[in-house]
Amino acid sequence: MLVVTACAEAHAALRRSLEAVELEVLHAEDPGGLGRMVGPAKIDLVLCDQRLCTDDGLELLQAIRGNQSTLPIAWFDALPARHDRLPALPHGPIGRLTLPLKAGELQRLLKAAEEPALPQQTAVSPGSHLEFHGMFASTPGMHQVFHRIRRVAATDASVLITGESGTGKELVARALHNDSPRRDQPFVALNCSALPSELVESELFGHTRGAFTGALRDRAGLFEAAHGGTLFLDEIGDLGLSAQAKMLRALESHEVMRVGGSKITSVDVRVIAATHRNLPQLVAWGDFREDLLYRLHVVGIELPALRDRPADIPLLAExxxxxxxxxxxxxxxxxxAATQALLAAHTWSGNIRELRNCIEGAVILSDGPAITPADLPAGVTVSGGFSMDAADSETQSEPVVTSGARIVSPLEELPLVEAREVALDEFDRAYLTSALSRHGGNIAQTARAIGLHRQSLQKLLTRRHMRTPGLRDN
Structure with a gap:
């Protein structure tokens, strides 16, 4: 706690009360420079003598909020409370003490500092919305996510972000970094599923010359590159067990060793991880270390799927x-209106990423005064029950001849690479489901029958999200 007052009696009284509940008390005699001091000093609550503040503390509030936006601040004074003079700011003071303290007054203030109400700008009212670090929302669930980001951003705690693909996990990670004292230091990101397992360790921890074929020179890893800042590990569930062990050691010791090297390097890195997979289930299967899960999941932030926040769809679409x-x-x-109804009816399995791509295509294709259902991808119009024949019948006097018409597959709306991957995913799932069923779910027998190595089949099942508790190696 930081007590700001030039009055020795007031400081002594507050110190006694705060130390009685086992809180550490720092003291400053004037508010000059507090805006720059509160971050490095890791202050949890500022108690400021309002008599020291010009403009009823407005300048002090703005100075502190500019450096640490979520820090609780309260005034105290020896005069009766003058609530009409408190600044009406979205991030204003959380309360006020009057000296001498009354019974329970300090406890109520400390409770408010520990669990403050949502800031005024995040309060949800009909039709309200909020932009927060590039994320838009009008629903209480997402506003709670924003509030949670503000609370944890100022700390160095590891954060695990969970949610389906396309829900915006990297945006949350960047918001945590940009709201933190590390905001001026590097933000380094790695998608753990984008690299072969044998290269992930080199990417994370670096390597020395000659450590493996192609290692022509020493190279620093991402832990060293992110020193002083934030390392974001997307799709952490795809990290191999060997890399997981080294990751755990780096998190606990704050030290890394390059592949093929013997020198230990100290690093100061905050790790934020994200995944769309069920990590506790991977722990049960033996594919993810339980101790690493606990170390990463100091604070969890779960992002809702877009279908669970339908009120945000019009806001995001606009x-x-x-x-x-x-x-x-x-x-x-x-x-x-018809397009808005289709957007609201679609399930959005790809979440915000799918909506974003859908709207970009519609913006490019539309040539009328508004975006119409005809401008949307076939997958969206089909899921919403829209028929081009029905739409045309409203504007044409003659019936539309539909015999022989070609049905457009939703895959045709995708780029070739994406369409091929979707089709391959569907084939693999159908083929492997049938093969596993014929062999009672036994992975080893199935692998031999279809001509794959057991480990190759395991990796394919994992990639297609088909690993279940019923599938065993034996």
């Missing part, structure tokens, strides 16, 4: 329309 209209030099055409 945001994407304006974004891509500006990017492509096109006029802003908002979705019409």
């Amino acid at each position: 945001r994407f329309v304006r974004l891509f209209a500006e990017r492509h030099g096109l006029p802003v055409r908002l979705p019409d």
Whole structure:
């Protein structure tokens, strides 16, 4: 706790009360420079003598909020409370003490500092919305996510972000970094599923010359590159067991050793991890270390799927329309009523990423005063029950001849590489499900029958998200 007062009697009284509940007390005689001091000093609560503040503390509030946006601040004074003079700010003071302290007054203030109410700007009211580090939301669930980010960002605690693919986990990681005291230091990101397992360790911890074929010179890893800042590990569930062991050691000792080297390097890195997979289930299967899970999951942030926050769909759609209209030099055409109904009815299995791509295509294809259902991908119109024949029948006097019409597959709306991967995923799942069923779920027997090595089949099952408790090696 930081007590700011030039009055020795007030400082002594507050110190006695705070130390009585086992709190450490720091003291400053004037508010000059507090905005720069509170971050490095790791202050949890500022108690400031309001008599020292000009403009009823407005300048002090703004100075502190500019450096640590979530730090609780309270005033104290020897005069009766003057609530009408408190600054009306979204991040204003959490309370006020009057000296001498009354029974329970300090306890109520400390409780408010520990679990403060949502800031005024995040309060949800009908039609309200909030932009937070590039994320847009009008639903209470997402506002709670924003509030949680603010609370944990100022600390060095490891954070595990969970949620389906496309829900914005990297945006959350960047928000945690940008709201933290490390904001001016590097933010380094690695997708653990994008590299072969034998290269992940080299990428994370670096390597020495000659450590393996192709290692022509010494190279620092991402832990060293992120020194002083934040390392974001996306899809942490795909990290191999060997790399997991080294990761755990790095988190606990704050030291890394390059592949093929013997020198230990100290690093100061905050690790934020993310995954769409069920890590406790991977622990049960033996594919993820339980101790690493505990070390990563000091604080958890779970992102809701887009289908669970339908009220945000119109807000996000309008945001994407304006974004891509500006990017492509096109006029802003908002979705019409029928299009909005289709967007609301779609399940959005790809979440915000799918909505973003859908709107970008619609912005490019639309040539009328508004985006219509005809501008949407086939997958969205089909899931919403929209028929081009039905739409045309409303505007044409003659019936539409549909015999012989070609049905457009949703895959045709995707780029070739993505369409091929979707089709391959569907084939693999159907083929492997049938093969495993014929062999009672026995992985070793199935692998021999279909001509794969057992480990290759295991990796394929994991990649297609088909590993279940019923599948065993024997």
